[in-house]
Amino acid sequence: MRNPVPVATGLYEKRKAVFPRQIDGKFRRLKWAIMAVTLTIYYATPWLRWDRGPYAPNQAVLIDLAHRRFYMFAIEIWPQEFYFVAGLLIMAGIGLFLVTSAVGRAWCGYACPQTVWTDLFQHVDRFIDGDRNAQMRLAKAPWGPEKVAKRGLKWSIYLAISFWTGGAWIMYFADAPSLVREFWAGQAAPVAYATVAVLTGVTFWFGGFMREQVCIYMCPWPRIQTAMLDEKSLLVTYKDWRGEPRASVKATKADPAGKFGDCIDCNQCVAVCPTGIDIREGPQIGCITCALCIDACDRVMGQVGRPRGLIDYATLEDAAREQAGAPPTPHLKLIWHPRTLVYLGIWSAIGAGLLFALGARQHLDLAVQKDRNPPFMRLSDGSVRNAWTFKLKNMEGRPRRMTIALEGLPGAVMWTDTMGRDQAARHFTEEVPADTIEPVRVYVSAPRGTGEGEIAFTMTAQDKEGGSDRVETRFDAPGGGHDGEGDDR
Ligand code: SF4
Ligand code: SF4
Numbered sequence: 001m002r003n004p005v006p007v008a009t010g011l012y013e014k015r016k017a018v019f020p021r022q023i024d025g026k027f028r029r030l031k032w033a034i035m036a037v038t039l040t041i042y043y044a045t046p047w048l049r050w051d052r053g054p055y056a057p058n059q060a061v062l063i064d065l066a067h068r069r070f071y072m073f074a075i076e077i078w079p080q081e082f083y084f085v086a087g088l089l090i091m092a093g094i095g096l097f098l099v100t101s102a103v104g105r106a107w108c109g110y111a112c113p114q115t116v117w118t119d120l121f122q123h124v125d126r127f128i129d130g131d132r133n134a135q136m137r138l139a140k141a142p143w144g145p146e147k148v149a150k151r152g153l154k155w156s157i158y159l160a161i162s163f164w165t166g167g168a169w170i171m172y173f174a175d176a177p178s179l180v181r182e183f184w185a186g187q188a189a190p191v192a193y194a195t196v197a198v199l200t201g202v203t204f205w206f207g208g209f210m211r212e213q214v215c216i217y218m219c220p221w222p223r224i225q226t227a228m229l230d231e232k233s234l235l236v237t238y239k240d241w242r243g244e245p246r247a248s249v250k251a252t253k254a255d256p257a258g259k260f261g262d263c264i265d266c267n268q269c270v271a272v273c274p275t276g277i278d279i280r281e282g283p284q285i286g287c288i289t290c291a292l293c294i295d296a297c298d299r300v301m302g303q304v305g306r307p308r309g310l311i312d313y314a315t316l317e318d319a320a321r322e323q324a325g326a327p328p329t330p331h332l333k334l335i336w337h338p339r340t341l342v343y344l345g346i347w348s349a350i351g352a353g354l355l356f357a358l359g360a361r362q363h364l365d366l367a368v369q370k371d372r373n374p375p376f377m378r379l380s381d382g383s384v385r386n387a388w389t390f391k392l393k394n395m396e397g398r399p400r401r402m403t404i405a406l407e408g409l410p411g412a413v414m415w416t417d418t419m420g421r422d423q424a425a426r427h428f429t430e431e432v433p434a435d436t437i438e439p440v441r442v443y444v445s446a447p448r449g450t451g452e453g454e455i456a457f458t459m460t461a462q463d464k465e466g467g468s469d470r471v472e473t474r475f476d477a478p479g480g481g482h483d484g485e486g487d488d489r
Helices: 026-047 078-103 108-113 113-129 132-140 143-175 176-184 190-210 210-219 223-229 249-253 292-305 314-323 331-334 338-360
Strands: 061-064 069-072 076-077 234-236 310-312 364-370 376-380 384-394 400-407 413-415 425-431 438-446 453-461 468-475 486-487
Touching: 026 061, 026 108, 026 113, 026 143, 026 176, 026 292, 061 143, 076 078, 078 108, 078 223, 078 234, 078 338, 108 113, 108 223, 113 132, 113 143, 113 190, 113 210, 132 143, 143 176, 143 190, 143 413, 176 190, 190 210, 223 384, 310 331, 364 400, 364 468, 384 400, 384 486, 400 413, 413 425, 425 438
Parallel strands: 376 486
Antiparallel strands: 061 069, 069 076, 234 310, 364 384, 376 384, 384 438, 400 425, 400 453, 413 438, 453 468
C-alpha cells in the first residue's frame, strides 16, 4: 500500500480579500450619520475652547499630564479625584453590556473605531478604484501604470487620513493650536512625534489592510459578546423558514406548486457585507451586525415584489414565534427585556452617583501632616510647640483667600514661616493661588503645663462662594510618652 503524500497545511487560512459593494438604505444612512458624528467629535473636540479664566487652560477637553489635571468643559478632575475617571470607565464598560443586551453587536456594527475607519477607507477604495467589480478586476490585474497610479493615490489618501487621526489624538494632551505650531516647527516633544508615528501606522494598517480580520481574529469583544447573547438578543437574522429553498426568479416563476422560498439566491447580501460572510449560514462571529445585508435584501425584495424583512433584526425567541406563524414583533419592543433593564439600572445608578459626587464636591481642601520627630518642642519660655505641614488646596481657577483657624487647646496660638511668632494668633489668612496646592509650615504653641489632646484646624474661603474644610489632629506635650528639645522658634 502506498503511503499518503503529506500535504503541507498552514496554521492560518489565507485572507480572502473582501470587496463590499456600495448599497443605499436606511441602515446605510444610519451608518453615514454615525460616522459623521463620531469622526467630527474625534477630530474637532480638541479645537473647542472653554473659558476658565486666566489661570487655567481654555481647551474644552484636555488631559494635562504635566499638571496632572483632566479638563472636560466645566469639570476639572484632580489626581485625587481619579474615581470620577474610574466611574466613567465603569459606565463605558456597563454601557457596552447595555447596548449588547438591547441591540446586540450594534457597537461593532456602527460605532467601533475599527468599523468607522474601515468603512471610511472602503469609501476611499470606491472613490479611487470604483465599486466591487472594478476593485476585483484591479486586484487581479497585473501591475502596470494604471494599477501603480491608483494604488499610489489610494495609499496616499489612507496615509493622510491615518496621519490626521494620529495627529488629532495628541491634541487631547496639549493646547491644540500651540501644539500644531510646535509640531510643524519641529519643536514638539519627541513623544508627540512618536505617538503620531505609531497611531498613523496602526490606522493605516488596521483600516487599510487588516480590516475585518481585526474583528474576527484580534478583538476580544466578539467572544465576550457571544457569551452575553441569549435568545432575547437582537441579531441580524436570515429567516430561512421564509427564504428556503432558495431559487432564481426564473425558477420560482416556473414553479407552479410554489415550493420555493423568497430568497432568489442573488448573493447581494454577501456582496455588500464588509466582513465577507453569508448571513444565510446562520449567526456567525464575523457578523458585526452592520445591517447592510438587510438594506441589500430589502432592495431585492422590493424589486421582485416580495415583502421586505427576509433578512432582518430579530431575536431567536421572536424568530421561533414568527416561524410558527406569528407576526414579527416591533424592534422597539424587543429591546426592552429584564437584562437590559438591569444594566440600565446599574448604569444610571453609577451615573447618578457620579453626578451627585460632582455637585457635592468642595473646591477647596485642607490636608495636614504633623511632624513626628520630634513630636513637640519645649520653648525657652516653657511653652510647648508642635509643628505641621499644611496643604491648602484651591481647585478654583482664581486665587482665593483662606482663613485657617485653630479649635481647642485654650491659650494656644499659631503662626507660619512667613508671619513669624510675634504675630501668632488663633487664626491666620493665606492667599492660595489659582488651581494650586499651597504648602505652609504651621506652628502651634500652648502655655507651660498644657497636656496632650485632640485639636482641629478649619479652613474657610473668604469669598462669596465660601466653603470650608476641617481636619482633626493631635497636640503632643511632655508626659505623653514623648520627649522634645528646647527651641525658640
Ligand atoms: S439578498 Fe436576499 S434574496 Fe438575495 S441572496 Fe441574500 S437573502 Fe437571498
Ligand atoms: S452579515 Fe450582514 S449584518 Fe453581518 S456583517 Fe455582513 S452585512 Fe453586516
